Amino acid sequence: MEVVNYCPYCSSNIYETIETQKFEDVYLNIIDPTLNTYIREFRKCTECDLIYRNYSLSKSELNLLYKGAYRDDEFRSENGYEYFHRIDSIDNEESENYNKAIFLLSNINCVVKTILDVGCGAGLLIKKIKDERKGIKVYGVEPDLKYSEIARELSNADQIVTGFLKPNLFQEKFDAITCCDVFEHIEDPINFLNIIKDYLKVGGYLYVEIPSVNNFGKLRKDDEIFTYQHTYFYSNKFLYGLFEKCGFKVVLCEEIKYTRPTIKTRFIVKH
């Protein structure tokens, strides 16, 4: 664990303590159970609004978290295939995944022929998009080996790359990029957005979905959302500033309540 003295985004040392975490974080247990003895604190930066932690995970601890442990079968109650089939077989009217696919296909205001799904997991969103829009080409990138293999096998994706998003993974630029439940895992949001921008055609759209910070007070203090798999949390104010700084124009920002207790915020931004 590393001590954090300054806001990782704007370097300010002025903050408000939002919460002190005391619960046993199962993700810390995966890395090293003694990490749970640290008193962890959520801070909101007074300057830029970023919500970050003291302590933060070191590079090697993060690697341990993502090397297989993050989506480990033993850690979850079902394996990746069971998860894929359970979600994929939910009736459309009740399916968060289906609603997401329809929403983005109908709200992205350009002719979309190619989509890249960043952090595609087992490829569930890719599968729904391919089901709903024949002829569209959908690509995915996913760091987890097992889940990327499931996506390759079951999602009908045109290409799945195993790994983190980085330059030169794909030869082409995309009409749209989707990024659901990914931003809160990212260590360097500016670098990440710049890489995304390089993969997006000018005039193309980025769809981002993150947990909304506005209902955190209503969630249990040991909700999975607050575990160490999530690096930062973002207010709308922070994200507006971030998108602008990286050269994107916000065309939609709204809260969405799916069937789970967590409320999401979704953004559509234009390159």
Ligand SMILES: [Zn+2]
């Ligand atoms: Zn800051």
